[in-house]
Amino acid sequence: MFSYKLSDISKITKSEYAGKSDIYINHIQIDSRTYFDVSQSIFLAIPGKQHNGHSYIKDLYDKGCRNFWVQNNQTYPQFSDANYIISKNVIDAFQCLISNFRSKFTFPIIGITGSNGKTIVKEWLYHICKQEYSVVRSPRSFNSQIGVPLSLMLLDSTNNFGIIEAGISELNEMVLLEKMIHPTIGIFTNIGDAHQENFKSLQEKVQEKMKLFTHTKKLIYCSDYEIIHAEALQLQNTKLYSWGFAENSMIQASVSSKGSISYITLHWEHKTHSFTIPFTDKASVENAIHCFVTLIAIGISDETTEYFIDLPQIAMRLELKSGKNNCTLINDSYNSDFQSVKIALEFLSQQKQNNNKTLLLSDVKQTGIPLDELYKNIADLINQYSISRVIGVGTDISKYLKTYIPQGSYYESTQAFLTHFQTHVFRDETILLKAAREFQFELIAKQIENQTHQTVLDINLNAIVTNLHYFKSYLQPKTKIMVMVKAFSYGSGSFEIANILQHHRVDYLAVAFVDEGVELRNAGITLPIVVMNPEYGMMNQLFEYNLEPNIHNFSVLQEYVQICEQYPEKTFPIHIKIDTGMARYGFSPEEIPLLSKELPLISNCKIASVFSHLVGSDEARFDDFTETQIQLFKTLSKEITKQFSYPIMLHILNSAGIERFSQHQFDMVRLGIGLYGISSLNDENCMNISTLKTFVSGIREMQTGTTVGYSRNGKILKPSIIGVLPIGYADGLSRKLSNGVGSVIVNKVEVPIIGNICMDATMIDITNVDVSLGDEVIVFGKELPISVMAKKIGTIPYEIITSVSRRVKRIYYFE
Ligand SMILES: *Cc1c(COP(=O)(O)O)cnc(C)c1O
Numbered sequence: 031m032f033s034y035k036l037s038d039i040s041k042i043t044k045s046e047y048a049g050k051s052d053i054y055i056n057h058i059q060i061d062s063r064t065y066f067d068v069s070q071s072i073f074l075a076i077p078g079k080q081h082n083g084h085s086y087i088k089d090l091y092d093k094g095c096r097n098f099w100v101q102n103n104q105t106y107p108q109f110s111d112a113n114y115i116i117s118k119n120v121i122d123a124f125q126c127l128i129s130n131f132r133s134k135f136t137f138p139i140i141g142i143t144g145s146n147g148k149t150i151v152k153e154w155l156y157h158i159c160k161q162e163y164s165v166v167r168s169p170r171s172f173n174s175q176i177g178v179p180l181s182l183m184l185l186d187s188t189n190n191f192g193i194i195e196a197g198i199s200e201l202n203e204m205v206l207l208e209k210m211i212h213p214t215i216g217i218f219t220n221i222g223d224a225h226q227e228n229f230k231s232l233q234e235k236v237q238e239k240m241k242l243f244t245h246t247k248k249l250i251y252c253s254d255y256e257i258i259h260a261e262a263l264q265l266q267n268t269k270l271y272s273w274g275f276a277e278n279s280m281i282q283a284s285v286s287s288k289g290s291i292s293y294i295t296l297h298w299e300h301k302t303h304s305f306t307i308p309f310t311d312k313a314s315v316e317n318a319i320h321c322f323v324t325l326i327a328i329g330i331s332d333e334t335t336e337y338f339i340d341l342p343q344i345a346m347r348l349e350l351k352s353g354k355n356n357c358t359l360i361n362d363s364y365n366s367d368f369q370s371v372k373i374a375l376e377f378l379s380q381q382k383q384n385n386n387k388t389l390l391l392s393d394v395k396q397t398g399i400p401l402d403e404l405y406k407n408i409a410d411l412i413n414q415y416s417i418s419r420v421i422g423v424g425t426d427i428s429k430y431l432k433t434y435i436p437q438g439s440y441y442e443s444t445q446a447f448l449t450h451f452q453t454h455v456f457r458d459e460t461i462l463l464k465a466a467r468e469f470q471f472e473l474i475a476k477q478i479e480n481q482t483h484q485t486v487l488d489i490n491l492n493a494i495v496t497n498l499h500y501f502k503s504y505l506q507p508k509t510k511i512m513v514m515v516k517a518f519s520y521g522s523g524s525f526e527i528a529n530i531l532q533h534h535r536v537d538y539l540a541v542a543f544v545d546e547g548v549e550l551r552n553a554g555i556t557l558p559i560v561v562m563n564p565e566y567g568m569m570n571q572l573f574e575y576n577l578e579p580n581i582h583n584f585s586v587l588q589e590y591v592q593i594c595e596q597y598p599e600k601t602f603p604i605h606i607k608i609d610t611g612m613a614r615y616g617f618s619p620e621e622i623p624l625l626s627k628e629l630p631l632i633s634n635c636k637i638a639s640v641f642s643h644l645v646g647s648d649e650a651r652f653d654d655f656t657e658t659q660i661q662l663f664k665t666l667s668k669e670i671t672k673q674f675s676y677p678i679m680l681h682i683l684n685s686a687g688i689e690r691f692s693q694h695q696f697d698m699v700r701l702g703i704g705l706y707g708i709s710s711l712n713d714e715n716c717m718n719i720s721t722l723k724t725f726v727s728g729i730r731e732m733q734t735g736t737t738v739g740y741s742r743n744g745k746i747l748k749p750s751i752i753g754v755l756p757i758g759y760a761d762g763l764s765r766k767l768s769n770g771v772g773s774v775i776v777n778k779v780e781v782p783i784i785g786n787i788c789m790d791a792t793m794i795d796i797t798n799v800d801v802s803l804g805d806e807v808i809v810f811g812k813e814l815p816i817s818v819m820a821k822k823i824g825t826i827p828y829e830i831i832t833s834v835s836r837r838v839k840r841i842y843y844f845e
Pocket of ligand 1: 514562683684685686701702704
């Protein structure tokens with residue numbers, strides 16, 4: 031188990047140690063927001079680009095934490111009864127400690143890198159090897175400079191096999207990971223163009239990744255990637271296990287498939303190995319062969335062949351959906367070991383929309399720990415995360431967890447639970463379903479989920495966080511960020527998005543109308559919220575819900591003054607909008623002198639900020655006008671702020687402004703469309719976040735001369751096959767995309783829309799594609815960008831994404 035005395039940490043990492051009690055540290059915590067046992071943990075204060083860990087030390091101290099690992103050029107509070115490890119560079123020191131820890135283990139450790147498939151190969155190998163070994167592996171895709179050491183901390187003397195992922199995006203990163211992982215066996219999955227922007231060439235990237243294998247005794251890879259093969263041949267002292275479909279491969283692979291099964295044969299050194307997998311796609315075949323060849327290299331391939339036909343689909347996604355009776359459902363069937371239960375519980379605890387939190391948990395599959403201890407640890411987690419209701423499914427959990435959480439309900443099997451389903455009422459709660467795949471919790475999910483139709487908007491919460499960080503990269507650390515979540519977060523969701531933003535510590539949220547703000551407050555959002563367009567007569571509600579109005583004309587100001595007079599003992603923060611060219615809301619330049627006179631007369635008025643809005647920050651042809659707006663804003667805002675002795679924030683930049691005019695960021699910026707994946711610079715770091723998906727619900731053959739749909743607009747000019755999709759303009763698919771203007775993607779092929787789009791249905795021409803009923807169809811997403819779709823019908827991405835109707839089910843996921 032990971033356990034170091036503070037004085038040993040300081041010695042090993044050549045850091046300073048200041049403190050009184052030289053205690054044992056069993057855990058290193060990097061996130062101040064998640065629960066941890068303060069008595070045995072040290073908080074590692076990472077001076078990150080986005081957040082500086084040192085600024086959370088006071089909070090943690092108040093929560094009882096006394097052990098802090100800090101960096102010596104950073105400022106942090108000094109508490110007399112706290113212990114400090116002080117390092118030149120905390121990440122270097124942390125990694126150095128982990129190298130030391132890793133060196134205590136002599137069992138084989140597999141290191142996996144490559145552009146794709148790392149996590150699947152890791153999980154499959156685990157699935158197969160756990161029959162023979164006690165395996166420790168990286169949780170989810172923890173593969174970064176921080177994720178790798180956190181993974182390695184899980185190494186334990188009860189294990190006899192490790193599988194660790196390594197991911198890099200820049201030069202010189204792999205050496206650091208190699209030092210820690212020090213793999214004895216390597217797998218290089220493949221190479222693609224991910225993270226290419228930081229490398230001069232593909233070769234340079236392969237060379238960088240190959241550094242993971244400097245000390246491995248064996249390396250497994252596919253020699254069909256010639257560039258990987260060439261670099262692998264440079265390795266010294268490493269035995270190569272290269273396989274390929276190309277002729278004369280060292281391990282000659284061949285594959286054939288029938289139905290949903292692939293038959294794979296490998297020839298090597300006069301021996302033939304055959305196995306089958308329950309997948310036929312190229313990536314799965316490649317991943318499975320990597321696993322098989324690895325087992326050859328370890329020397330246990332013969333015993334494990336039979337496991338391949340049961341390789342599980344690896345659900346990497348943790349999904350959030352709406353449920354019946356105002357429930358929220360979190361579905362995580364990734365796997366069910368202790369680490370992943372912990373990660374899922376953390377995500378559950380970030381959800382603020384319901385006070386009641388319910389855990390539906392199956393038997394936990396964790397090797398190497400006695401069941402009693404395992405379930406005691408799980409009971410501790412359940413208590414720490416204040417779970418209000420626990421339902422356990424499985425024979426182990428019923429036996430062991432029951433002793434620690436006797437108030438829970440327990441069932442021997444999923445079927446047994448389903449027969450008693452009616453006795454449980456789920457209402458106003460957030461429910462986490464966490465189960466090993468064989469428990470088939472999808473049957474339970476079906477009962478709780480809102481059964482809306484199968485057109486869904488899939489929303490990638492990781493991508494939202496990536497985009498937030500991308501826009502923050504333009505900002506100075508002190509610049510605040512307000513995120514626009516008006517119009518149902520540009521069509522992407524309400525509290526689901528706000529929760530993420532709150533968790534990632536944005537400074538403000540902004541909505542258009544009062545009821546949008548009320549909805550967020552009712553869902554437990556505590557961030558400051560600005561209402562851009564407070565409607566007449568709503569001022570009372572605003573203050574009741576602690577929402578901050580944008581005062582944009584004298585009549586709104588009038589209303590505000592009346593409220594202020596009613597509550598002389600209170601102060602209500604407001605935001606003042608100046609019109610510098612939009613001619614929408616905002617005080618005009620002529621009104622500013624009068625406004626500046628009136629504002630100081632309101633005794634309990636607190637002006638939080640003064641702002642304006644740019645009309646064309648995304649277009650170069652308006653750059654002169656943008657500059658004029660900014661200059662005007664500077665002058666006018668000064669007239670107001672100089673009336674007050676306290677600081678007042680200024681802000682003018684929207685998303686495109688952040689990218690193109692970051693020199694004018696003032697005190698805060700207002701991020702909108704950029705968060706949702708649209709970059710005015712088309713920067714690749716700004717990722718698509720949503721995919722509108724439906725499926726083929728009907729297929730028919732059509733003869734020449736017939737027509738498809740209303741008004742006979744879809745003329746059939748040659749024998750054709752037409753697919754029907756259950757999505758129409760009532761779902762937000764613009765009717766302007768009718769008659770070949772728009773297209774969709776089915777089975778990776780882009781096909782045209784034929785005829786007029788109907789209210790609830792759309793027809794597509796699938797004559798040239800192999801399509802079956804039920805196949806997935808992408809209406810927009812990464813492969814079919816919203817911006818392209820917008821151009822086709824003469825509108826802007828804003829309109830496309832905000833038009834997706836509320837009846838389309840939103841599914842939020844984390845990978
Ligand atoms: C909507 C809005 C924004 C965000 O604009 P984007 O172009 O989506 O970044 C900023 N400020 C105000 C006042 C807005 O209404």
